[in-house]
Amino acid sequence: MTYPRAFNHIGLSVPDVDAAFKWYTDVLGLYPIMEPTEIARDDSAIGIMCDDVFGESWSKFKICHLATADRIGIELFEFPDNQTPENNLEYKKTGIFHFCITDPDVEGLAEKIVATGGKQRMPVRSYYPGEKPYRMVYCEDPWGNIIEIYSHSYELTYSAGAYQD
Numbered sequence: 001m002t003y004p005r006a007f008n009h010i011g012l013s014v015p016d017v018d019a020a021f022k023w024y025t026d027v028l029g030l031y032p033i034m035e036p037t038e039i040a041r042d043d044s045a046i047g048i049m050c051d052d053v054f055g056e057s058w059s060k061f062k063i064c065h066l067a068t069a070d071r072i073g074i075e076l077f078e079f080p081d082n083q084t085p086e087n088n089l090e091y092k093k094t095g096i097f098h099f100c101i102t103d104p105d106v107e108g109l110a111e112k113i114v115a116t117g118g119k120q121r122m123p124v125r126s127y128y129p130g131e132k133p134y135r136m137v138y139c140e141d142p143w144g145n146i147i148e149i150y151s152h153s154y155e156l157t158y159s160a161g162a163y164q165d
Contacts, residue, residue, distance in 0.1 A: 009073025017078035088144035098146035117142035
């Protein structure tokens with residue numbers, strides 16, 4: 001039987017996990033679960049799991065764990081020799097290109113993101129101008145990870161046919 005599953009977490013790569021941990025807690029208000037910790041290759045359970053995921057060429061990385069108000073996890077990883085892509089919005093490539101946060105003050109959060117080193121990629125837009133207060137905007141954290149902000153929940157925004165005229 002197929003049924004909807006709960007979203008658990010997403011992992012993001014950043015060049016400075018300590019700075020990102022502070023930014024994600026201070027700016028996005030995420031709840032800290034585990035502060036930045038270094039993981040080194042060894043025979044522990046986590047070391048073996050990392051061998052499975054990264055292959056045997058990895059040596060160490062830093063990681064921390066955060067959570068949203070609705071208990072969705074965000075893992076931040078700092079790998080040695082982290083590389084920032086030239087184009088951080090390669091939407092034509094397969095893979096995750098953004099994640100979304102819900103905040104009724106879309107404009108205020110976008111301003112806070114910009115004031116703390118991030119970017120606002122577009123003006124705040126309305127899905128139903130003059131009808132419903134559903135708004136959204138795309139931003140970036142200071143390391144180029146794309147963050148979309150919705151004023152309302154995903155279900156409310158799309159259940160009314162956001163793309164229909």
